[in-house]
Amino acid sequence: MTEKQLILTVLLLAVFNAFAQQNYTRPELQNDTLELVVADTVNPEEITIDENELSIYTSRLDSFSQSWDVKNAFRLDTLEVHLVDEYPKNIPDSIYVQRLQKTQQVVELSFNPVVQGFIKMYTERKRDQVERMLGLSDFYFPMFEEMLDKYNLPLELKYLAIIESALDPRAVSHAGAVGLWQFMYGTAKMLNIEISSFVDERRDPVKSTEAAVVYLKKLFGIYNDWNLAIAAYNCGPGNVDKAIRRAGGKTNYWEIYSFLPRETRGYVPLFVAATYVMNYYSEHNLIPRVPAMPTTVDTVMISKYLHFDQVSTVLGIDPEYVRSLNPAYRRGVIPATTEKQYPLVLPYVKVNEFIDCDTSVYAWERNKYFPNNALSGPVEKNSGYFVPDDVKGKSKIVYTVRSGDTVGGIVKKYGIRQADLVYWNNIRKNFIRAGQKLAIYVPEKDKQKHENTVAKTETTGTEPKINRDVQSDNITDFEYYTVKRGDTPNVIATQFGMNTTDLMSINGISSDRGLQIGQKLKIKKKT
Numbered sequence: 001m002t003e004k005q006l007i008l009t010v011l012l013l014a015v016f017n018a019f020a021q022q023n024y025t026r027p028e029l030q031n032d033t034l035e036l037v038v039a040d041t042v043n044p045e046e047i048t049i050d051e052n053e054l055s056i057y058t059s060r061l062d063s064f065s066q067s068w069d070v071k072n073a074f075r076l077d078t079l080e081v082h083l084v085d086e087y088p089k090n091i092p093d094s095i096y097v098q099r100l101q102k103t104q105q106v107v108e109l110s111f112n113p114v115v116q117g118f119i120k121m122y123t124e125r126k127r128d129q130v131e132r133m134l135g136l137s138d139f140y141f142p143m144f145e146e147m148l149d150k151y152n153l154p155l156e157l158k159y160l161a162i163i164e165s166a167l168d169p170r171a172v173s174h175a176g177a178v179g180l181w182q183f184m185y186g187t188a189k190m191l192n193i194e195i196s197s198f199v200d201e202r203r204d205p206v207k208s209t210e211a212a213v214v215y216l217k218k219l220f221g222i223y224n225d226w227n228l229a230i231a232a233y234n235c236g237p238g239n240v241d242k243a244i245r246r247a248g249g250k251t252n253y254w255e256i257y258s259f260l261p262r263e264t265r266g267y268v269p270l271f272v273a274a275t276y277v278m279n280y281y282s283e284h285n286l287i288p289r290v291p292a293m294p295t296t297v298d299t300v301m302i303s304k305y306l307h308f309d310q311v312s313t314v315l316g317i318d319p320e321y322v323r324s325l326n327p328a329y330r331r332g333v334i335p336a337t338t339e340k341q342y343p344l345v346l347p348y349v350k351v352n353e354f355i356d357c358d359t360s361v362y363a364w365e366r367n368k369y370f371p372n373n374a375l376s377g378p379v380e381k382n383s384g385y386f387v388p389d390d391v392k393g394k395s396k397i398v399y400t401v402r403s404g405d406t407v408g409g410i411v412k413k414y415g416i417r418q419a420d421l422v423y424w425n426n427i428r429k430n431f432i433r434a435g436q437k438l439a440i441y442v443p444e445k446d447k448q449k450h451e452n453t454v455a456k457t458e459t460t461g462t463e464p465k466i467n468r469d470v471q472s473d474n475i476t477d478f479e480y481y482t483v484k485r486g487d488t489p490n491v492i493a494t495q496f497g498m499n500t501t502d503l504m505s506i507n508g509i510s511s512d513r514g515l516q517i518g519q520k521l522k523i524k525k526k527t
Contacts, residue, residue: 087285089124096276103279106154107226109272110254118266118273123284125501128488129166134281134288136167140180140205147209151217156275160212160230163270169203169327174431178202179327181212191215198335199342204328227253227268235264296348297325300355302336304362306344307369314361315350322346335375395447401436408494414440414450478506478522483515496523 096116100109122130144158164182165171177184179202183193191211193201201207212233219229222237231253232240243259250256253268277286309332312319323332325345336342346354354361366373399410407427411418421427425438432438442450481492489509493500503509507521 087123087127088283099280099283100272100276103275105156105275107156107230107271107275109275110268111272112254112269114266114269115272115276118270119276122273122277123281123286127284127286130277130281131286131289133162133167134278134286135290137278138288138290140167143205144209147213151213153213153217153220154226157213157216159271159274159278160216160233161209162274162278163267169205169208170324179208180205181208183208183211187215196335198331198333199328200330201328207328223251225251225253230268230271231260231264234267235261239264297345298348298351299343299345300351301341302334302344303338303341304336305370305373305375306334306336306362308332310361310364310366310369311344311346311354314357314364315346315353317347317350333369333375394441395444397440397442397447397450399438399440401432401434401438403434404497405432405434406494406497407432408491409497410438410440412495414442415446416440416442479525480520481523483519483521487515489515492521492523498524 093111093116096119097111100111103109140161141158144161145155148155148157161167161180165180167180169180171180171182172178173182175184178188178200181202183191183202185195188195188202188211191214193207193211195202201211216229216233219232219237220226223229223232223240228240228251239261240256243256244251246259247256257265277284281288308319308322308326308329311317312322319332323329325347326334329342334342334344344354399414401410407418407421410432411421421438421440424441440450481496483492489504490500492498493503496503502524503521506524509515
């Protein structure tokens with residue numbers, strides 16, 4: 001890191017500290033008291049969460065950190081490893097309680113072992129992801145606050161997006177919820193969010209944020225209690241109503257805790273933990289990681305069909321960056337007409353350039369993308385597979401998933417991008433199962449080679465060896481992997497079918513930044 005970069009980092013940290021320590025108060029919404037509730041109306045032994053329940057949230061954080069924009073926006077120079085290795089541990093409960101009491105919020109903040117467990121998850125086990133979210137918050141939080149203010153809701157509700165999506169607008173949960181605010185299809189339609197073959201406004205930061213705020217306001221109107229409204233946002237008001245009935249009509253969140261769906265039990269504690277971390281991250285030596293790509297953007301309205309490739313080619317922008325700024329468009333196409341316009345988000349420095357040469361942008365290879373100026377579907381369904389327009393000139397092969405396969409391993413085997421494999425096959429949360437058939441698109445010249453590989457695998461039940469730059473160790477139960485540029489513990493663990501926590505524990509890695517190019521990592525041998 002150069003001296004100039006170091007100075008910039010220190011200045012940005014000071015700005016973020018000032019930002020995070022503000023108290024967002026809404027006098028018209030505040031209760032008579034904002035004292036901390038420590039759930040003393042229930043038996044503390046009933047407020048528990050096991051490792052399996054905790055893994056729901058840790059795996060979600062890992063999964064949501066694998067998108068193209070997250071990986072490329074936060075690429076680390078090898079000199080920037082171990083910026084902060086030391087952080088406080090074994091903090092007394094009284095300190096957590098005192099800090100939460102100082103965090104003046106409209107939403108009640110409780111402290112108990114479950115809240116403490118999630119705070120430690122954020123401040124100890126998932127530090128790298130938290131630092132990324134701190135950096136992204138400068139981009140998203142002002143928009144969230146503006147929308148919450150518009151509907152007269154507590155501004156701290158912005159922290160819900162952290163536990164919903166880790167501030168990733170492309171996030172997709174194992175249940176099929178999508179976007180920053182993780183809307184299911186039915187809920188999104190109820191809130192008038194557009195979902196079509198070309199557009200999914202659940203991924204539009206502005207549209208989805210307004211829908212989330214409207215929904216939260218509606219839920220608070222039902223329960224007049226923010227903890228219950230937040231719980232209902234996660235599992236639906238029907239499940240909260242069932243929990244209240246099973247608890248004998250009690251309406252305190254902690255008293256109905258054990259009657260709620262498993263995932264929802266951790267939802268309010270996670271909200272408390274996220275609120276704590278976003279206000280006290282500096283006390284845990286967490287440093288906001290500012291995205292390398294510009295976060296200052298502007299919007300132009302589009303009134304005719306437009307493909308992202310036209311924009312990226314004429315304006316000289318990475319096409320994946322255009323996609324990351326416009327996640328609502330599912331096929332890289334904006335289906336705009338004079339009757340129905342759509343927004344295009346661009347880096348601020350490119351907006352005037354687009355306005356000056358928009359005719360050239362629209363005209364570039366127009367007949368290729370829109371023959372006869374018609375919107376022909378760039379994606380067709382064929383045998384259950386997505387066939388996107390960006391695979392023209394490539395050949396499709398069908399791979400049958402075998403026991404022990406991982407998304408990372410398949411990607412490496414065929415030399416394709418993980419994002420492409422996930423998109424082609426509608427894979428959620430990187431989950432694949434033995435026997436599942438995956439569509440893979442490879443260059444025509446490599447088709448025969450890969451088809452032979454598939455045939456050999458399916459005939460013999462064994463796979464050809466892959467050069468993974470692994471050095472065998474006959475003495476122990478481990479083999480060794482050499483870290484390459486762009487590797488993270490999660491990527492490596494996925495590649496070898498390991499649990500990320502196990503990989504980090506075996507190698508004494510405390511965070512995603514604890515890797516250096518050329519470093520040797522122990523990998524458990526498959527039995």
